[in-house]
Amino acid sequence: MKSFSFSSRDLICGLLFIAIGLFFAIQAYGLELGTAFRMGPGYFPLVLAGMLVLLGIIVIIQATQVEHEPMGPIAWRGLLFILPAPILFGLTVRGLGFVPSLFLTGLLAAFASAKMRPGTALLLVGGLTLFSVVVFSYALGLPFRRFGPWLGQ
Amino acid sequence: MDLLNNLALGFVTAGHPWNLLFCLIGVILGTLIGVLPGIGATATIAMLLPLTFQLEPVSSLIMLAGIYYGAQYGGSTTAILINMPGESSSAVTAIDGYQMARKGRAGAALAIAAIGSFFAGTVSTILVAVFAPPLTAIALQFGSAEYFSLMIVGLVSSIALAHGSVVKALGMVVLGLLLGLVGTDIYTGTPRFNLGILELSDGLNFVALAVGVFGIAEILRNLENEHERDVMIKKVTNLWPTREDWKEMTAPILRGTAIGSALGILPGGGAILASFASYTVEKRISKTPGAFGKGAIAGVAGPESANNAGAQTSFIPMLTLGIPANPVMALMIGAMIIQGIVPGPNVATEQPALFWGIIASMWIGNLMLILLNLPMIGLWVKLLTIPYYMLFPAIIAFCSIGVYSVNSNVFDLYAVAFFGLIGYGLAKLRCEPAPLLLGFVLGPLLEEHLRRAMIMSRGDPTTFLTRPISLTLLLLAVAVLVVVLMPSIRKKRDEVFVED
Numbered sequence: 001m002k003s004f005s006f007s008s009r010d011l012i013c014g015l016l017f018i019a020i021g022l023f024f025a026i027q028a029y030g031l032e033l034g035t036a037f038r039m040g041p042g043y044f045p046l047v048l049a050g051m052l053v054l055l056g057i058i059v060i061i062q063a064t065q066v067e068h069e070p071m072g073p074i075a076w077r078g079l080l081f082i083l084p085a086p087i088l089f090g091l092t093v094r095g096l097g098f099v100p101s102l103f104l105t106g107l108l109a110a111f112a113s114a115k116m117r118p119g120t121a122l123l124l125v126g127g128l129t130l131f132s133v134v135v136f137s138y139a140l141g142l143p144f145r146r147f148g149p150w151l152g153q
Numbered sequence: 154m155d156l157l158n159n160l161a162l163g164f165v166t167a168g169h170p171w172n173l174l175f176c177l178i179g180v181i182l183g184t185l186i187g188v189l190p191g192i193g194a195t196a197t198i199a200m201l202l203p204l205t206f207q208l209e210p211v212s213s214l215i216m217l218a219g220i221y222y223g224a225q226y227g228g229s230t231t232a233i234l235i236n237m238p239g240e241s242s243s244a245v246t247a248i249d250g251y252q253m254a255r256k257g258r259a260g261a262a263l264a265i266a267a268i269g270s271f272f273a274g275t276v277s278t279i280l281v282a283v284f285a286p287p288l289t290a291i292a293l294q295f296g297s298a299e300y301f302s303l304m305i306v307g308l309v310s311s312i313a314l315a316h317g318s319v320v321k322a323l324g325m326v327v328l329g330l331l332l333g334l335v336g337t338d339i340y341t342g343t344p345r346f347n348l349g350i351l352e353l354s355d356g357l358n359f360v361a362l363a364v365g366v367f368g369i370a371e372i373l374r375n376l377e378n379e380h381e382r383d384v385m386i387k388k389v390t391n392l393w394p395t396r397e398d399w400k401e402m403t404a405p406i407l408r409g410t411a412i413g414s415a416l417g418i419l420p421g422g423g424a425i426l427a428s429f430a431s432y433t434v435e436k437r438i439s440k441t442p443g444a445f446g447k448g449a450i451a452g453v454a455g456p457e458s459a460n461n462a463g464a465q466t467s468f469i470p471m472l473t474l475g476i477p478a479n480p481v482m483a484l485m486i487g488a489m490i491i492q493g494i495v496p497g498p499n500v501a502t503e504q505p506a507l508f509w510g511i512i513a514s515m516w517i518g519n520l521m522l523i524l525l526n527l528p529m530i531g532l533w534v535k536l537l538t539i540p541y542y543m544l545f546p547a548i549i550a551f552c553s554i555g556v557y558s559v560n561s562n563v564f565d566l567y568a569v570a571f572f573g574l575i576g577y578g579l580a581k582l583r584c585e586p587a588p589l590l591l592g593f594v595l596g597p598l599l600e601e602h603l604r605r606a607m608i609m610s611r612g613d614p615t616t617f618l619t620r621p622i623s624l625t626l627l628l629l630a631v632a633v634l635v636v637v638l639m640p641s642i643r644k645k646r647d648e649v650f651v652e653d
Contacts (some may be wrong), residue, residue: 010318013582017324024331027346031338037612041338041345044600048331055324062320071581078376079577082369082549083570089553090566102550109549112376113542121546128547132554140207142558 009071010063017056025049081112097148098137103129160282163509167517172212172510179216180518183223184526187243188231188533189544194224195587196371198484199363200548202491203555210492211507215514217488221481222274222464222515225424226522229266229457230533234259242424242460245432249445249452261394262453263530265402267523268394269458273410274519277465280414281472281512285501288473292498295474297606298616302626304595304602307476309630311588313637321584329589332357333596340604352564359487361565362593364552365572366579366586367480372545373577398450405435405455412455413462417478418469427463428456465515472508473498476595480587483594491559 024045034040085108092101106125110116136142166172186197198217205213228243233250246266253262295303312322335346336356347353394402412434413427435455436445445452467478468485475496477483486496494504501508526533556565576586610616617623 009582013321013324013584016582017328020328020331024346031343031345032341035612036607036614039604039607041341041343044603045331045334045345048327048334052324052327052331055320055327058320059318059324062318073377074581075373075376075577078373079574082372082376082545083573085549086369086553086556086566086569086573089557090563093557093563102554105553106546106550110542110546112372112545115540115542120543124543125546128550132550136204136554136558140204142207142554143561144558 007063010059014056014058014060014063017059018053021049021052021056025053077114078112081108085109093144093148095148095150097146097151098144099129099133099146100151101148102132155286156282159286159505159509160513162505163513166211166506166510167215167514171209172215172514173517175208175212175216176219176514176518177521179219180223180522181525183220184227184230184522184533185536186220187224187227188536193367193371194221195480195484196367197224198481199360199367200552200555202363202484202488203360203559205488206491206559210489210494211510213488213492214485214507214511217485218468218511218515219518222461222518223522225460225464226267226270226526227533229270230263230526230530231537233262233266233453234534235537242428242464243457245428245456246453248432249447249449252446252448253450253453256448258448261398264394264527265398265450265454266457267527269402269406269409269454270461271519271523272406273413273458273462274465275516276410277414277417277462278512278516278519280466281469281515284418285469285473285508285512288469289498289501292474295498295622296620297602297609298620298623299626301599301602301606302617302623302630303474303476304599306626306630306633307470307478308588308591308595309633311479311591313633317583317585319637321582322588325579325584325586325588326592329592330596330599332362332589333593334600339597339601352562356597357593358556358559358565358568359593360559361556361568362572363484363487363590364556365569366576366590368548368552369569369573370576370580370586372548373573374580375541375545401450402454405451406458408434409455409458410462413459414466416459417463417466424460424464424467428460431455431459461519468511468515471496472500472511475500477591480590483591486594
């Protein structure tokens with residue numbers, strides 16, 4: 001196995017660098033490049049994008065040389081519940097208002113852990129919402145509507 | 154005496170009841186997150202950054218600074234008591250501190266760490282006060298070429314400090330620089346890389362990026378395998394060190410302070426490097442190197458002094474040059490920009506109350522830490538028993554509120570989720586987020602100074618090599634890069650950054 005062992009982690013990483021580099025390079029190429037004397041908006045990004053592609057190639061070359069270790073578990077449950085939480089807050093904070101929106105956001109995030117029980121979650125998020133309303137809305141005076149138009153307010 | 158006048162101004166500013174309150178909030182929060190593993194100073198400051206928008210600039214920066222050095226204190230408490238460093242800068246403290254605790258000397262270890270930190274904090278505050286003004290004067294002479302070269306030094310040093318592959322860290326810097334350029338070109342007003350999204354024409358939101366890559370990604374990593382933390386701590390007694398302890402700790406504290414102060418000033422330096430360097434030095438010059446790892450007092454006193462001194466002096470490049478030495482300083486610069494302050498050498502002359510107020514608050518904050526934390530150790534230890542799943546919903550909620558409150562723009566919240574995913578993916582690929590954030594902050598500045606320097610030299614790139622300060626800085630950057638790439642040093646570096 002030693003003759004050809006490949007780190008998939010580094011392969012993905014290198015390909016990612018190359019892809020992002022190419023994306024920026026293509027975009028930058030559409031901009032005015034200018035000269036070294038008077039650089040246009042595309043000059044510096046194009047140089048950087050080229051560097052990123054080059055680094056990606058080096059990472060891939062090195063992927064064949066280093067011993068590879070497993071990627072480890074992926075937090076699927078976390079990804080599923082954590083990432084949508086700020087999005088949910090963004091979608092509802094104007095319509096529902098700060099209080100219900102924050103409660104739903106906290107509740108969604110709480111279930112990212114397999115250990116969370118529904119009762120605990122409700123209590124925890126309820127307390128969290130109360131705390132946030134007192135601190136952010138009343139004490140710090142952030143200009144949020146506490147209850148929004150969707151609730152007929 | 155200019156220095157005394159300046160310090161007096163600083164203490165009047167920092168001593169204002171309102172600022173004292175925020176300093177206190179900062180150090181308590183800092184200790185709290187230092188104690189709690191799985192949430193670091195960078196993530197906390199990123200989260201709180203938007204909320205400081207509502208505060209006075211001085212108060213907000215004083216509080217954020219307090220979080221940073223408070224976290225060093227809190228991190229060492231858990232390192233000593235349960236062999237779990239809350240912050241990476243106290244990883245070495247755990248080696249001998251925990252052994253002392255097992256021998257029933259936890260109280261003495263905690264006191265030595267606190268006394269060392271306080272001494273180092275006092276000395277380095279004075280150093281910042283003494284060295285900041287002359288450095289500012291030099292910085293005012295800087296042209297675009299010098300600024301460009303200085304930023305290169307900072308970026309290269311951030312690579313040296315990253316874990317793992319140097320090539321990947323370099324890639325992260327370049328990616329950060331590119332992300333920093335998204336938005337509108339300042340010279341021509343040409344929109345670029347905005348994918349036609351209107352919200353991106355002012356560039357990516359710094360807060361959303363920092364919260365996503367540091368805060369959200371960190372939570373996801375912690376959720377990968379949840380396991381119980383069992384905390385078994387005996388009552389901490391006998392805080393006061395004995396006469397022998399004092400004898401044994403004095404020299405390491407002095408050396409640690411010197412090492413930490415020196416390393417903190419270097420761009421890319423700071424607390425982590427300082428504590429590792431101090432431990433190595435103490436072990437090498439000790440008459441009883443065999444005692445290290447078995448509860449040597451010098452192994453606690455030295456690194457603890459060094460990490461606090463390094464944390465403090467890393468403010469020097471930030472305050473005088475507007476160049477961040479580490480991600481926390483990058484966030485502080487972000488905080489200044491949010492407040493409408495242009496970071497750089499002009500801060501000291503145009504905003505003397507802010508500049509000296511921050512410096513004076515560091516000493517006050519250190520005093521608060523030693524007075525507060527030794528009696529409160531029992532409380533901090535109790536906090537460790539809170540399970541993680543009770544904490545992260547609150548972190549997510551505060552992140553969301555914080556990011557939304559900057560511009561009341563929901564697009565920033567979608568950006569948080571996006572960068573959370575990116576940050577987690579990069580962590581899985583063993584790419585460090587710190588160089589990325591540094592690159593992001595410096596990207597627009599680097600391009601601006603490059604373009605300006607090239608216009609001034611009429612397109613002659615040798616301008617970076619013919620100006621003496623610029624040449625020196627570039628040579629320094631090359632030296633750092635060569636050093637990290639040398640195989641023998643790389644091996645050492647891998648040993649130092651053992652996975653935590």
